[in-house]
């Protein structure tokens with residue numbers, strides 16, 4: 001659509017790392033198979049979006065942006081490093097997990 005309205009180039013920047021894992025803590029992200037970044041490279045996603053370039057903020061970049069405070073942050077949807085043992089089966093949809101409780 002941007003090209004249709006005259007954009008000569010499209011350089012897409014995302015203010016987070018690629019989302020590669022679902023969130024089970026409140027954000028309604030689906031299973032891994034529905035997250036494009038879990039199975040495609042940044043170059044592949046860029047081609048899919050037909051943008052000229054695509055870049056994401058890195059995990060290090062997001063930590064630098066948050067500063068050096070004495071905090072810990074969840075980054076599970078970017079790293080798969082969940083701060084709890086939940087979920088047991090990454091293939092389950094979120095609602096299936098809640099239904100089992």
Ligand code: SF4
Pocket residue numbers: 022023024025026027074075076077078
């Ligand atoms: S950082 Fe953690 S709580 Fe926030 S959306 Fe990602 S997985 Fe969910």
